[in-house]
Amino acid sequence: MSIFTEYSLWFVPLCIIIGLGIASVLYYRNSQSSIYPTHIIRIAFVLRTIFVSVLLFLLLAPYIQRTKRDVIKPVVVIVQDNSKSIKMHKDSLYYTGEYLTNLYELRNSLSDAYTTELFTFGERISQTDSIQYTDTRTNISDALQQIHARYYTTNLGAIILASDGLYNTGDNPLYSQAAQTTVPIYTIALGNSNQVRDNVVRDVQHNAIVFKQNPFGIRIFIESHNLQGKQSIVRVYEGKKQVYETRILPKTDNLYTSIDCKLSTTSLGQVLYTVTIEEQHDEITFKNNTFLFTVDVLESRQNILLIYDAVHPDVGAIRRAIESNKNFSVSVYSSKEFKGDVRDYNCLIFHGLPQSFGVSKELTLAAKKYAIPSMYIYNSTMNTSLLEILNVGVGIQKHSGTSDEVQARYEPSHTLFEIEPEIIECIETAPPVFAAYGEYSLGAQSNVMLWQQMQQVQLSRPLLVFFEKDGCKTAFFAGEGLWRWRMHAFKKYGSFSPFDVFINKCVNYLALTQKRELFHVQTAAIITENQDVVFRAELYNKSFEPIENKEIALQIFDAQGKEYPYVMSATQNYYSLQIGKLPVGKYTYKAYVTVDNTKLEQKGSFMVMPLHMEYTQTRANHALLQALSQQSGGSMVAKEHIAQLYDSISRNSSVTPISYTSTHRTLLLDSVWILMCLLALISTEWFLRKFYGGY
Structure with a gap:
């Protein structure tokens, strides 16, 4: 501890001299001082x-400077794999008994020289001493990232990773940012690195949406280990009904194969399929012999009607784009040839319509009358003056019948549906289209997706605008020459896909109609066993204003009919309920509420799927653990030799304490004790002067 001043210390004697001078003048040069006794004068x-x-x-701003030296011990973090795969083998009792005892003893022995912390990880990391091996996913790279983030500002000396090296979520830990640091990673090799006997249904590739009675394909990925010459049967079930069967006969100890098959269903909604492979004697586990998946079965494809006034290359480009989507069935007619009913279609596309009179005008008016979602695409023969009566959200007053060559500029605030950056780039760099020259007016509810642009200058005229009124959606594209965009996509990307996806997204948004209801309840249709079941409900009055003060009763029924009653609580403009995790199985639910003596009810179903990701890999990956240790400057030990890690870490010169020297300054002016002493001095002097008759 030292005392310094902001000014030179040579001023200190001057302070004393001035103090002596003032005191001398007051007590030895003043005639009134004679009234005091000599000893009182000296004291004063x-x-x-x-x-x-x-x-x-x-006044010299003195301060006390203290220098403090802190020694921070290295932090050693033990990260224990808490996933189900650890207990998959026959030595599961070892991991719940002797192994944990050895792990805790290692932590205690390290605690003398190091600061030790224990974490468990699976799908996420947690600081706890409870190791139960219950996590259904393993993310090693995230665990390492989290440790580095938490101890970034500390003296992180080493990480001890106890795992079987198997991960099914996240990146390869060898290439994660955490593995590239200078902190050594010591690994404890758990599990069995020998290949065991096992049949595995690793994965099933399938479409998320299929159509009723339409065949759809699935691809089943099978692995068979140490079962050479053993025939196994692969079966597929729809519910409890078997719909497919085949046999595999491994000719080697390790078989990796895939099976393609066609399925069809007459059911609707979420349909559960089960893929199984025959269980063989002495398999390490049977939990990976089954794979469940669901498909959403729709009644039929969306029917799209494309009507044109005259043959045009844009019609062909739009048709081919829609035909690339197997969820759409497109019919193409000229306005004079079409004899059907527009109500048989989910979406109408008018190219060059409406015209001033005739069938084309009647078709567009019928689309408005029956509230059929429609898209209008401009060409030079279109009667734009009729657009306002068709509720397309835009009006055009053409000037002199001329057109401008314009490019597209994407509107960033567009949120009706998502557009990938590649598609936006393709559109904005595409050749210009011909847009009507004139004055454009937008409706109050219009949603512009593309603006017109000339020579890098964005105009206030829309190129593609969406509009919705009374539940009916419309769109208007104000340019002629879409076929150029499709050719540009192929030239730039070697594929028509960017253009086709763009058209399909527009059509899908229009064709997807949602009935607005006073009472709406929703939850995820498919939930894995490690996820919470969450419900959300919206309740409105007849003016579609939110109602927030009601109690919504919710009943959930499992496959055996057992009821679980709940009440949903209001949260701002909606109601929500988080139930937590439910056992694997199919559930139905019924929600109801009474508003103005009217009972509103919603029904639905959801499925809790098992998560067997931890059982798809049965052979421990000790090579990954070894590489991770060598890459970071650590070492790997077998689970039976955990105690060796203490010596390994002790010998590592990089795992050392860090000494910090810190300097602290304290101004004497801020000291209350100095103030108290000064007050005591002047008060004592004042008392003596008054007591002996001074003033």
Whole structure:
């Protein structure tokens, strides 16, 4: 500890001299001082000298400087794999008994020289001493990232990773950012690295949406280990009904194969399929012999009607784009040839319509009358004056019948549906289209997706605008020459896909109609066993204003008919309920509420799927653990030799304490004790002067 001042210390004697001078003038040059006894004069003289000298010294801004040295011990973090795969083998009792005892003893022995912390990880990391091996996913790279993030500002000396090296979520830990640091990673090799006997249904590739009675394909990925010459049957079930069967006969100890098959269903909604492979004697586990998946079965494809006034290359480009989507069935007619009913279609596309009179005008008016979602695409023969009566959200007053060559500029605030950056780039760099020259007006509810742009200058005229009124959606594209965009996509990307996806997204948004209801309840149709079941409900009055003060009763029924009653609580403009995790199985639910003596009810179903990701890999990956240790400067030990890690870490010169020296300054002016002392000095002097008759 040292005392310094902001000014030169040569001023300190001057402070004392001035203090002596003032005290001398007051007590030895003043005639009134003779009334005091000699010893009182001396005492008062000393008090005044000290007071003035200290006061002047404080004007030099003195401060006390303290230097402190802190030694921070290295932090050693133990990260234990808490996933189900650890207990998959026959030595599961070892991991719940002797192994944990050895792990805790290692932590205690390290605690003398290091700061030790214990974490478990699976799908996420947690700081706890409870190791139960219950997590259904393993993310090693995220665990390492989290440790580095939490101890970034500390003396992180080493990480001890206890795992079987198997991960099914996240990146390869060898290439994660955490593995590239200088912190050594010591690994404890758990599990069995020998290949065991096992049949595995690793994965099933399938479409998320299929159509009723339409065949759809699935691809089953099978692995068979140490079962050479053993025939196994692969079956597919729809519910409890078997719909497919085949046999495999491994000719080697390790078989990796895939099976393609066609399925069809007459059911609707979420349909559960089960793929199984025959269980063989002495398999390590049977939990990976089954794979469940669901498909959403729709009644039929969306029917799209494309009507044109005259043959145009844009019609062909739009048709081919829609035909690339197997969820759409497109019919193409000229306005004079079409004899059907527009109500048989989910979406109408008018190219060059409406015209001033005739069938084309009647077709567009019928689309408005029956509230059929429609898209209008401009060409030079279109009667744009009729657009306003068709509720397309835009009006055009053409000037002199001329057109402008314009490019597209994407509107960033567009949120009706998502557009990938590649598609936006393709559109904005595409050749210009011909847009009507004139004055454009937008409706209050219009949603512009593309603006017109000329020579890098964005105009206030829309190129593609969406509009919705009374539940009916419309769109208007104000340009002629879409076929150029499709050719540009192929030239730039080697594929028509960017253009086709763009058209299909527009059509899908229009064709997807949602009935607005006073009471709406929703939850995820498919939930894995490690996820919470969450419900959300919306309740409105007849003016579609939110109602927030009702109690919504919710009943959930499992496959055996057992009821679970709940009440949904209001949260701002909606109701929500988080139930937590439910056992694997199919559930139905019924929600109801009474509004103005009217009972509103919603029904639905959801499925909790098992998560067997931890059982798809049965052979421990000790090579990954070894590479991770060598890459970071650590080492790997077998689970039976955990105690060796203490010596390994102790010998590592990089795992050492860090010494910090810190300097702290304290101004004497901020000291309350200095103030109290000064007050005591001047108060004592004042008392003596008054007591002996001074003033």
